[in-house]
Amino acid sequence: MSPNRRELFAALLTAGAIRAAHAADEPVIPGKRPMILHNDRPEDLETPVRYFDSYLTPIDAFFVRQHLPRPAPIDRAQYRLTVNGMVSKPQQLTLADLEKLPQHTLPAVIECTGNGRGFYSPKVPGIQWLRGAIGNAEWTGPRIADILKLAGASESAAYLETDGADTGAINTPDFIRSLPMKKALHPATLLALKMNGQPLPDIHGAPARLIVPGWDGTSSVKWVIRLSAAAQPNNGFFMNPGYRYPKYALPPGTPARPAELEVIEGMPVKSSITAPEDQAKLPLGPVTVRGFAWAGEEAIERVDVSTDGGSRWQPADLTGPKLPFAWRLWKLDWKPTQPGYYTILSRATDTAGRVQPIVSPWNPSGYLWNAIDRIGVLLERA
Amino acid sequence: MRIGIALIFLGAALAADQATLDRGQKEEARDCVACHSLRLIHSQRLSRATWNKELDKMTGWGTKITDRDALLEYLVANYGDDKPAPPPAMSQDGAKH
Numbered sequence: 001m002s003p004n005r006r007e008l009f010a011a012l013l014t015a016g017a018i019r020a021a022h023a024a025d026e027p028v029i030p031g032k033r034p035m036i037l038h039n040d041r042p043e044d045l046e047t048p049v050r051y052f053d054s055y056l057t058p059i060d061a062f063f064v065r066q067h068l069p070r071p072a073p074i075d076r077a078q079y080r081l082t083v084n085g086m087v088s089k090p091q092q093l094t095l096a097d098l099e100k101l102p103q104h105t106l107p108a109v110i111e112c113t114g115n116g117r118g119f120y121s122p123k124v125p126g127i128q129w130l131r132g133a134i135g136n137a138e139w140t141g142p143r144i145a146d147i148l149k150l151a152g153a154s155e156s157a158a159y160l161e162t163d164g165a166d167t168g169a170i171n172t173p174d175f176i177r178s179l180p181m182k183k184a185l186h187p188a189t190l191l192a193l194k195m196n197g198q199p200l201p202d203i204h205g206a207p208a209r210l211i212v213p214g215w216d217g218t219s220s221v222k223w224v225i226r227l228s229a230a231a232q233p234n235n236g237f238f239m240n241p242g243y244r245y246p247k248y249a250l251p252p253g254t255p256a257r258p259a260e261l262e263v264i265e266g267m268p269v270k271s272s273i274t275a276p277e278d279q280a281k282l283p284l285g286p287v288t289v290r291g292f293a294w295a296g297e298e299a300i301e302r303v304d305v306s307t308d309g310g311s312r313w314q315p316a317d318l319t320g321p322k323l324p325f326a327w328r329l330w331k332l333d334w335k336p337t338q339p340g341y342y343t344i345l346s347r348a349t350d351t352a353g354r355v356q357p358i359v360s361p362w363n364p365s366g367y368l369w370n371a372i373d374r375i376g377v378l379l380e381r382a
Numbered sequence: 383m384r385i386g387i388a389l390i391f392l393g394a395a396l397a398a399d400q401a402t403l404d405r406g407q408k409e410e411a412r413d414c415v416a417c418h419s420l421r422l423i424h425s426q427r428l429s430r431a432t433w434n435k436e437l438d439k440m441t442g443w444g445t446k447i448t449d450r451d452a453l454l455e456y457l458v459a460n461y462g463d464d465k466p467a468p469p470p471a472m473s474q475d476g477a478k479h
Contacts, residue, residue: 028476037471041419045473060477069417123427123463125436169417170444 031201033060038127042066043203047132052274052292055320055329056107056196057135064203065112065133067175067238071165071223073202081147081191081208085161085228088152095207098193101142101150106188106213107326109136109294113216113243113264116360116369122253124366131272131373136292136327139211140194145185147227157229160184162210165223177221178233179212183265188213188325191224213325214297216264216367218243239263245367252362267296269356270370271303271330271348278375283382287334289316291373294327295350302349303330309343310372322351339379346373399459405449406456413447414440423457427465433457 027040036046043064051061076095083091091097112133114126127133144160159178166175183189190211193200200206205222212219218238233239244261271293276282289307293300299322304313316330336342347356360371414423428436433454437447447453 026471026474028474030476032473033477034472034475037421037473038425039419039422040473044422046470048472118467122429123432125426125428125432127422128425128427128467168443172417172443 029064029203031060031203032064035061035063036132038129042069044127046129047135049131049272049274049277052132052272053290055136055327056138059137059196059198059201059204062135062137062195062204063112063133065127065217066166068166068168068172070203071167074165074207074223076207079207081224082226083147083151083228084226085230086154086157087148087229088154089150091147091151093147093150095193098142098147098191098208101146103140103193104143104187104190105138105140105194106190107136107138107323108188108211108213109134109325109327110211110217110220111267111270111294113218113367114365114369115217116371117366119360119369119371120362120366122362124364126366131274133217134272134292134294136294137195138197139190139192140197141190141192141208141211143187144189144191144210144227145187147191148185148229151229153229157181157231159230159233161226161228161230161234162221162224163226163228164205164221165225173237175221175238176234176236177219178230178239179215179219180233180265181229183212183215186213214266216243216267233263243365243367245365246363249361250363254364256364264367267294268368268370269293269295269298269300269348269350269354271300271346271356271373273344273346273373273375276344276375276377279377280375281378281380284336284339284379285382287336287377287379289332289334289344289346290329291316291331291346292327292329293318293346293348295324295348295352295354297324298350298352298354299324300328300348301351303328304347304349305330305332305334306345306347307334307336307342310345313347316346324351336379339381341376341378344375344377399455402452403456403459405452406454406459409447409449409453410456413445413453416445417443421471424461425468425471427461427463427467428457429463430454430458432463433461 038044045064047063081093115133118128118130161178192211209222247260273291275290303316306313316332320328360369
């Protein structure tokens with residue numbers, strides 16, 4: 001080995017050793033099991049698929065997407081929710097005021113608008129989520145409609161603007177979102193105070209967060225401190241150009257056309273395979289293929305699975321109620337008789353007849369990935 | 383053997399520009415950490431044009447970049463779209479905290 005090569009190999013070995021040493025230094029995120037760490041400050045944490053084995057995703061496994069540094073924890077006694085704008089009785093509501101309103105509970109998925117971004121090619125900027133920026137939890141709190149009624153919101157207000165307590169460093173824009181009033185007044189749209197029966201944890205928006213069932217996760221603003229009835233939608237970064245999708249599909253790799261971007265609303269139909277894990281090696285024998293499926297404001301009608309790359313499909317067994325907003329778990333008991341490498345696919349169909357596509361349209365921000373899911377497994381004789 | 387030779391050439395090519403890359407890495411450490419950890423950068427694999435646009439976006443949000451060319455070279459050399467995706471990092475167990 002020449003001196004040059006020796007040096008180079010030594011350098012490569014050192015780099016490897018440094019990486020190995022750093023693995024033990026990864027941060028602990030209080031309240032969370034080991035999560036896929038895309039960003040620790042602020043926290044962007046993806047749920048590993050192996051945790052998706054229950055209808056309700058446990059809080060300690062639920063994904064986290066923070067746009068901005070987390071605000072200082074909000075004291076429950078000091079908390080005030082401002083309700084203003086086009087209202088006849090502006091309000092400063094305490095947590096006790098909100099708890100006095102009728103409380104409603106519903107299971108609903110929150111999925112990051114960019115879940116699956118890492119599957120797009122060419123690559124687009126943003127967190128490279130794969131399957132795990134999603135979770136299904138039970139949310140409890142008053143209806144937004146009841147809060148707006150308390151404040152006497154004008155019937156001519158077309159939008160609800162929501163501000164979270166998080167603020168950006170330097171000139172990073174504030175996180176403000178607008179919802180069409182029709183969706184804000186929907187009986188399933190809540191100001192959640194509880195998640196899976198527990199007071200909302202700080203990392204998920206304590207003490208109160210919006211839940212906008214069936215819409216993209218970014219609609220469900222955390223640490224809500226202000227609701228404003230308005231005539232027009234907010235036009236800040238997180239409404240425009242953030243979280244917009246091309247009205248007309250673009251050739252992959254081409255820049256967005258700002259005038260042709262639209263606000264994302266309801267989410268598409270989608271299924272994901274959670275077991276086996278992609279590229280798993282398993283002994284030849286029966287395998288349970290499992291996953292979840294959801295369809296935004298629709299419910300899941302069926303999930304079909306192929307274990308041969310899409311030649312033949314079989315219906316999976318669905319569990320759980322057929323509800324809009326929430327996911328359904330599915331499984332297929334597969335009894336392969338031959339060893340080898342298998343490509344397994346899952347394809348969901350919803351109650352509106354939407355079917356998961358083979359190709360998810362490329363878009364410059366990598367939103368709304370919902371292509372038929374695909375994993376590979378190698379079955380070997382024991 | 384061929385791989386070994388290829389590595390030597392790769393090493394030489396990198397070494398030629400090492401000073402710029404070092405300056406770029408210093409820029410990154412100075413400019414990018416006010417709002418987020420470096421993981422957010424290091425987990426992505428983007429083309430030169432896309433990294434350049436990201437620098438525009440961050441500049442617009444108030445990041446002061448002194449040596450933008452060096453920062454861009456460093457990002458492309460280390461986190462270009464021709465590089466393989468990094469293995470996922472996992473946080474340590476915090477469920478009991």
